[in-house]
Amino acid sequence: MRSCIVLLDKTKEYNWAFKRMIDKxxxxxxxxxxxxxxxxxxxxxxxGQKLNIKGAKVVDDLGEAIKDINNIDVEILLxxxxxxxxxxxxxxxxxxxxxxRIKGTRNIKLHIKDLxxxxxxxxxxxxxxxxxxxxVETKESFDEYKDxxxxxxxxxxxxxxxxxxxxxxxxxxxxVKIGKGSTIEPNVCLFEDTTIGENTFISSGSCLINxxxxxxxxxxxxxxxxxxxxxxxxxxxxSHLRMxxxxxxxxxxxxxxxxxxxxxxxxxxxxxxxxxxxxxxxEDVNIGCGVVTVNYDGVHKFKTxxxxxxxxxxxxxxxxxxxxxxxGLVAAGSTVNGDVADGDMAIARSRQSNKEGYGYSYINKEKxx
Numbered sequence: 001m002r003s004c005i006v007l008l009d010k011t012k013e014y015n016w017a018f019k020r021m022i023d024k025x026x027x028x029x030x031x032x033x034x035x036x037x038x039x040x041x042x043x044x045x046x047x048g049q050k051l052n053i054k055g056a057k058v059v060d061d062l063g064e065a066i067k068d069i070n071n072i073d074v075e076i077l078l079x080x081x082x083x084x085x086x087x088x089x090x091x092x093x094x095x096x097x098x099x100x101r102i103k104g105t106r107n108i109k110l111h112i113k114d115l116x117x118x119x120x121x122x123x124x125x126x127x128x129x130x131x132x133x134x135x136v137e138t139k140e141s142f143d144e145y146k147d148x149x150x151x152x153x154x155x156x157x158x159x160x161x162x163x164x165x166x167x168x169x170x171x172x173x174x175x176v177k178i179g180k181g182s183t184i185e186p187n188v189c190l191f192e193d194t195t196i197g198e199n200t201f202i203s204s205g206s207c208l209i210n211x212x213x214x215x216x217x218x219x220x221x222x223x224x225x226x227x228x229x230x231x232x233x234x235x236x237x238x239s240h241l242r243m244x245x246x247x248x249x250x251x252x253x254x255x256x257x258x259x260x261x262x263x264x265x266x267x268x269x270x271x272x273x274x275x276x277x278x279x280x281x282x283e284d285v286n287i288g289c290g291v292v293t294v295n296y297d298g299v300h301k302f303k304t305x306x307x308x309x310x311x312x313x314x315x316x317x318x319x320x321x322x323x324x325x326x327x328g329l330v331a332a333g334s335t336v337n338g339d340v341a342d343g344d345m346a347i348a349r350s351r352q353s354n355k356e357g358y359g360y361s362y363i364n365k366e367k368x369x
Contacts, residue, residue: 004077010047017082021146023173023191026084026136031055037091279304288314
């Protein structure tokens with residue numbers, strides 16, 4: 001096994017190394033590289049700061065990291081600073097004895113038993129490109145690095161055949177993948193491990209975080225996090241998909257729709273003003289305007305299942321746990337708390353009664369007083 005400890009000097013300021021640039025901080029960029037070099041665990045020793053660094057465990061002192069590793073056979077790479085441009089091959093070389101005495105950035109490989117004499121350890125030079133020695137120590141260096149990184153990422157995507165309409169007003173993370181022929185409008189944020197297929201259109205105001213988007217899909221001013229859209233999908237404007245929602249091919253999701261932990265089947269439709277939480281929707285289903293799956297009782301979350309070819313009328317409330325069968329129909333305005341069998345129709349609303357003249361008298365009661 002191999003571990004890495006980033007041992008930062010408690011007499012230095014590292015504030016800018018921990019600030020987010022596009023979607024990650026310089027420290028997180030370095031940790032991504034370390035992880036790609038097949039390192040099992042990463043620790044950041046930073047004194048007196050409570051930080052949340054993705055991909056690493058933050059500890060107050062070296063002893064805490066050693067205690068957590070607790071394995072005498074683990075090879076440990078000790079880094080003395082934050083190097084956001086560190087390369088995968090360099091990290092791998094740092095574990096290779098034949099590189100240990102060649103000039104470059106100062107680091108060391110050792111075993112856990114060696115750390116008993118940490119005060120006497122001298123960092124060993126290892127060969128690398130001078131660019132890899134770059135550290136972010138001031139606001140000026142942070143701003144310069146952030147701008148250069150953003151431009152280099154956009155340049156890479158444009159060279160691969162992506163149409164970025166305004167290169168000065170798009171923010172794309174270092175790990176994002178975009179297919180050839182896709183178009184990205186201004187004021188779009190694409191972060192973390194987002195992937196976008198070919199010939200897809202992402203409109204202004206969209207924010208995608210850990211999202212997977214298929215080919216020939218359109219996303220209109222929407223937010224998608226930890227979720228996926230299939231091929232030939234239309235989503236938005238102003239939709240919100242989150243918490244592992246999965247949308248199949250050729251689906252239409254309209255304006256002001258929210259999915260949470262929901263699977264939405266092939267060629268189904270949800271045009272507007274709807275919330276589906278903890279829901280499974282089959283194929284060719286129509287979800288009307290204002291439909292809500294009532295999935296939370298204040299303590300527990302419950303699941304809703306809707307079969308193929310079902311029709312859910314506007315303004316319906318489906319109180320989970322509930323199952324609507326294949327070709328099931330829920331009448332508009334119904335609040336349904338029982339299962340609907342295949343092919344059945346549920347109506348759950350009181351019968352209308354009209355009171356003659358009462359509307360006028362009620363509306364004008366204060367005026368006549």
